[in-house]
Amino acid sequence: MIYEQQPTLPAPASTIGLVGWLRTNLFNTPKNSIATLLLIFLCYIWLTPIFDWVFFSADWVGSSRESCTSGGACWVFITQRIDQFMYGFYPADETWRLNLTFVVFVACIAWLVWPNLPKKGLVAVFTLAVFPFIAFVLLSGGYFGLEHVETHKWGGLSLTLVLAVVGIVAALPLGILLALGRRSEMPIVRAFSVAYIEIWRGVPLITVLFMASVMLPLFLPENMHFDKLLRALIGITMFQTAYMAEVIRGGLQAIPRGQYEAADALGLGYWQKMVMIILPQALKLMIPGVVNTFIALFKDTSLVLIIGLFDLLAIVQAAQNDPKWIGYATEGYVFVAFVFWIFCFGMSRYSQNLEKMLHTGHGNRA
Amino acid sequence: MPTDLSRSAPPGEKTRFWNDPAKRALLFQVLLIGAILLFAGSLISNTLNNLEQRGITTGFAFLSQKAGFGIPLSLIEYNESSTYGTTFFVGLFNTLLVSVLGIIAATILGFVMGVARLSDNWLIAKLSAVYIEIFRNIPLLLQIFFWYFAVLRTLPSPRQSIEFLGSFLNIRGLSMPAPVAEGGFNLVIGAFAVGVVLTFVMSRWAHKRQDQTGQIFPTFWAGLGLLIGLPLIVFMLAGMPMHLDYPVLKGFNFRGGMTLIPELVALWLALTIYTAAFIAETVRAGILAVPNGQLEAASALGLPKVRTLRLIVIPQAMRVIIPPLTSQYLNLAKNSSLAAAVAYPDLVAVFAGTTLNQTGQAVEIMSMTMAVYLTMSILTSLFMNWYNKRMSLIER
Numbered sequence: 001m002i003y004e005q006q007p008t009l010p011a012p013a014s015t016i017g018l019v020g021w022l023r024t025n026l027f028n029t030p031k032n033s034i035a036t037l038l039l040i041f042l043c044y045i046w047l048t049p050i051f052d053w054v055f056f057s058a059d060w061v062g063s064s065r066e067s068c069t070s071g072g073a074c075w076v077f078i079t080q081r082i083d084q085f086m087y088g089f090y091p092a093d094e095t096w097r098l099n100l101t102f103v104v105f106v107a108c109i110a111w112l113v114w115p116n117l118p119k120k121g122l123v124a125v126f127t128l129a130v131f132p133f134i135a136f137v138l139l140s141g142g143y144f145g146l147e148h149v150e151t152h153k154w155g156g157l158s159l160t161l162v163l164a165v166v167g168i169v170a171a172l173p174l175g176i177l178l179a180l181g182r183r184s185e186m187p188i189v190r191a192f193s194v195a196y197i198e199i200w201r202g203v204p205l206i207t208v209l210f211m212a213s214v215m216l217p218l219f220l221p222e223n224m225h226f227d228k229l230l231r232a233l234i235g236i237t238m239f240q241t242a243y244m245a246e247v248i249r250g251g252l253q254a255i256p257r258g259q260y261e262a263a264d265a266l267g268l269g270y271w272q273k274m275v276m277i278i279l280p281q282a283l284k285l286m287i288p289g290v291v292n293t294f295i296a297l298f299k300d301t302s303l304v305l306i307i308g309l310f311d312l313l314a315i316v317q318a319a320q321n322d323p324k325w326i327g328y329a330t331e332g333y334v335f336v337a338f339v340f341w342i343f344c345f346g347m348s349r350y351s352q353n354l355e356k357m358l359h360t361g362h363g364n365r366a
Numbered sequence: 367m368p369t370d371l372s373r374s375a376p377p378g379e380k381t382r383f384w385n386d387p388a389k390r391a392l393l394f395q396v397l398l399i400g401a402i403l404l405f406a407g408s409l410i411s412n413t414l415n416n417l418e419q420r421g422i423t424t425g426f427a428f429l430s431q432k433a434g435f436g437i438p439l440s441l442i443e444y445n446e447s448s449t450y451g452t453t454f455f456v457g458l459f460n461t462l463l464v465s466v467l468g469i470i471a472a473t474i475l476g477f478v479m480g481v482a483r484l485s486d487n488w489l490i491a492k493l494s495a496v497y498i499e500i501f502r503n504i505p506l507l508l509q510i511f512f513w514y515f516a517v518l519r520t521l522p523s524p525r526q527s528i529e530f531l532g533s534f535l536n537i538r539g540l541s542m543p544a545p546v547a548e549g550g551f552n553l554v555i556g557a558f559a560v561g562v563v564l565t566f567v568m569s570r571w572a573h574k575r576q577d578q579t580g581q582i583f584p585t586f587w588a589g590l591g592l593l594i595g596l597p598l599i600v601f602m603l604a605g606m607p608m609h610l611d612y613p614v615l616k617g618f619n620f621r622g623g624m625t626l627i628p629e630l631v632a633l634w635l636a637l638t639i640y641t642a643a644f645i646a647e648t649v650r651a652g653i654l655a656v657p658n659g660q661l662e663a664a665s666a667l668g669l670p671k672v673r674t675l676r677l678i679v680i681p682q683a684m685r686v687i688i689p690p691l692t693s694q695y696l697n698l699a700k701n702s703s704l705a706a707a708v709a710y711p712d713l714v715a716v717f718a719g720t721t722l723n724q725t726g727q728a729v730e731i732m733s734m735t736m737a738v739y740l741t742m743s744i745l746t747s748l749f750m751n752w753y754n755k756r757m758s759l760i761e762r
Contacts, residue, residue, distance in 0.1 A: 025488035032487045039489050188395040192402065202743035203736045204700035210718055211736075214728045218416045219409045299505040306706060313508055320515075330516040337504045337512070344503035 054334075065325060077328040078335045081319050085335070088155015088310050094147060097138045098158050104131065105165070113350065115357070128169065151229040155310035157339065159229075163236060163301040163311065168294050170237040175244025180274065182249055193245070200242035205300055208235045213307040232304050240297050247289035251282035284358050291351035295344045302340075312336055413729065420726075428725045429454070435720055437711045439627050450721050457716035458738060464630060464712065465699040468637040472698060473691075475638060476645025483650050494646065501643040507704055509640055514632035514708045521628075524619055532612050534620060540631065541613035544624040550607035557600035561592040568592070629710035633702065641698045645691060652687035653679060685757055692750035696743055703739075713738060 010016075014023060027033040057072030060079070068074035078085070087095050108127040111117055139162070142148035154162065181193030200208070212235030216226060226234075255278055263273035283290075305314035316332040319325060417424060429451035436446055441459040444452055482494035501509070519537065527534035533542040565588075572583035601607075613623030656679050664674040705712035706719055718735045722728060 025486075028486065035487055036489050039493065043493075186391045186395050188398060192398065198743075199736075199740065202740040204703040204714070204739055206703045206706065206714055207718065207732065207736055207739065210714070211732050214722065215732055218413045218728060220416075221412050222416065222419065295503070299503075302505040302507045303704070305507070313505065313511070317511065329519070330512075333508060333512045333516050337508055340505055340508065341500065341503045345499065348503070 065328075073331050073334070074328055075331065077319075077325050077331050084156060084319065085312060085315055086157050088159055088315060089153040090149060090155070090158070091147070091153070094141070094149060097141070097146070101135045101138045102158070102161070104134070132166075132169070151227050154229065156315050157312045159309065160298075160301050160311045162229075163233065163304060164294075164298045166233055167236045167240050167297050167301070170233075171240040171244045171293075171297070172290070174237070174241040175248050176279070178241060178245035179248035179252060182245065183252055197242045197245050200239055201246070205236070205239050205303055206306060208239045209303060209307050211235065228307070229309060232307060232309055236297070236301070236304075240293065243293050243296070244290070247286055247293055248282065250289060251286035252278065254285050255281050287355055287358065288351055291347055291354075295347050298343060298347070299340065312339060417729075422726050424727070424729070426730055428727055428730070431725075433721065433724075435724070437716060439630065439711055450725065453721050454713075454717050454734065457711060457713035460710070460716070461699070461702055461705075461712040461714075461738075464633055464637065464702050464705065464710065467634050468641065468698050468702065469695050471634070471638040472641040472645055472694075475642035476694075477649050479642060479646035480649025481653070483646060484653060498643045498646050501639050502647075504640075506636060506640045506701055507707055509636040510632055510704055510708055513635045514628065518628040518632050524615060527615075527620075532610070534613060534615075537628065538619060538625070539628045540626040541620040541623050542626070543610035543612045544622070545608055546611050548607040548609065550604040553604050554597050554601045554607070558593070558597040561594075561596045564596075565589040565592045627710075629705070629708050632708055633705050633710050637698055637701060641694055641701075644694050644697075648687055648690045648694065649683070651690075652683035652685075655686040656682045681757075685754075688750060688754050688757065692746060692754075695750075696746055699742055699746075700739060 011020075014020060026036045053072045055072075057070045058075055059068045059070055059072065060075050062068065062076040063080065065074065065076070067076050083092070083095070087098055090098060105127075108123060108131060111123045112120060112127065137143050137146070139154070140149060140151070178193050178197060181189045182197065184190050184193070209232060212231045213228065216231050216234070220226065259277055259281065260273070263277040268276065301311055302313040304311050305317065310318070313336050316336050320327075320329045320332045430449050433448055433450050433453050434446050437444055437453070437456055439460060440456045441463060442452070442455060444456050479494045479497060482490050483498065485491045485494070521535060521537045522528065524534070524536045524538055527536040527541075529535075533540060535541075568583075568588060569585050572585045576582055611622050613620040613625070660678055660682065661674065664678045669677070702712055703714040706715040709715060713735060718731055722731045725731070
């Protein structure tokens, strides 16, 4: 008898397609089937009214609360005040300056983020060293015929972004220095770094901000006056520097001893060794940690409302106390939550992406 | 590298001091100390100068002065004639109260969500992922505001309270029946103490028996019976020496019972939900870190699923979970300072807020407040390091 290959049979209908997916993922055991059905029921009960409130019976267009008649969310509250949420109390004629700064910033970041664009080094130097001055001149004014806008008029999302960007740009280099200090062989440098890091990490940010607003004026010479925004920035930077230093220390510790020894064997000095051999490798390992710190910093900027700065959350908080719009707290919070969420989620996704892109076989993953 | 041995320094010649790393380090450290001393000196002299200019007294004498303001929630005896020193402790205990409540709830919710994200049921895993991604990426302060202003502020007035099981939910908070102990209640407490001791002895005995004979004793159920059943029986026999004090609507508010103020509820909800999202990720990472071979070995031994989880997976996952979990607990305790935003009377709101405003002694008050948080951080990390060491893997 000659063996003849039989045609391959198709997989059983119950394991492929939609039915198969449902069977393996939702109804594989009796217990799971019950759980699935229960959850579908609960989702139906809870999510239907939420979706209805947010989308289907919400009011989107109008000019005052009278336009909100359908019983759903009143997004008119947001659309009517969107300028204030974005720019705070910045003079309306000058908002082009904020827009311009933002566009330049986004362009720089996009250039750095987009893969395969040339001259990234040059753009990075521009973003870190030149752009801050341009941004300061544009935002604050007082030069080149630009009207001076005092910082207490800054507010909304633009203030949130200023706090976050300045915080991270200042905290990263200081954090690197502190982390190197903590791993230094000089006992006094090490003791100073450890004390700094542990003290700032051990207290809540809110007490740091309180200190910056209540105590910093006491510490300064009489004739020196710091602007409230600057004081908050100093507080946030001091606090985040400590967290950043710990993240960077983690990265430094993960570099094998051999790399240090190889650098020594080449006869490199301390700074050459760090800048050329250790930090580039450590920075790559630290990306998730650094982005996590950035996300935490971004969320924490909302605390400045406690010392009286009007970031996005504070503006919304104030707007809903306006007699014209009382009772629209939920819409306000949902809007701010959405804005913050977009930024934070975007950052975390980008960092995961970057991790994959920069993955050059380090670590123990295949 | 072309080397010319004759040109290199003879062994006896001294190196210039700026080329000697040891001496350079010494010089650098001396400069650092100098800079710090100079900086601190100028800070102190500025501060003293400023304090004198503004006529602020220094020292801790203000702690024994009368405070003269009311605090809506206090775990210790406090009234308007108490001292500023007492306000410190009122704030401290309120901070600890919300931290402990938050840690308990966040741990439970976080473990459930972390395990749920690994569920083989697609819907459960996705819902938990959605929960984590939403609440992790929204500022905590916003969440506190949301619960306080958007949810709890819209509850009805005391007269239209939502009533359930003798409790009343309204804009002033949740009024619940309070248990009040009567005469014979000490017996129940005694029975509970006996139960604790017996459980301890029994678990030692069960361990020994298992080591010797391999038989497993149902320690958990027996312990449960001793800890809950025994006091319950004594409670029944003693004639139920406890009654419930029900809240009653009098005038504009509820009297009697116990009331959870809405500030506490909002803060507790927000802290729990926010921190649980982080704990869930920690737990997931811990469980994923247990090598698959361990699970396969357990099922090869024929261990049932629950026992695999309890004896194989969780002990190994805990080693990975504990250090990050510690920082989450600390974060929660520190984040409770956001209470100031909704006027929950915690340490920052009462002491660094009202007391500071009334006395103006910023330096003393801020340093006391920061010292409390620092001590809390150090104690927690000491305890957790000890626990971590006890649980860590001993490799042979």
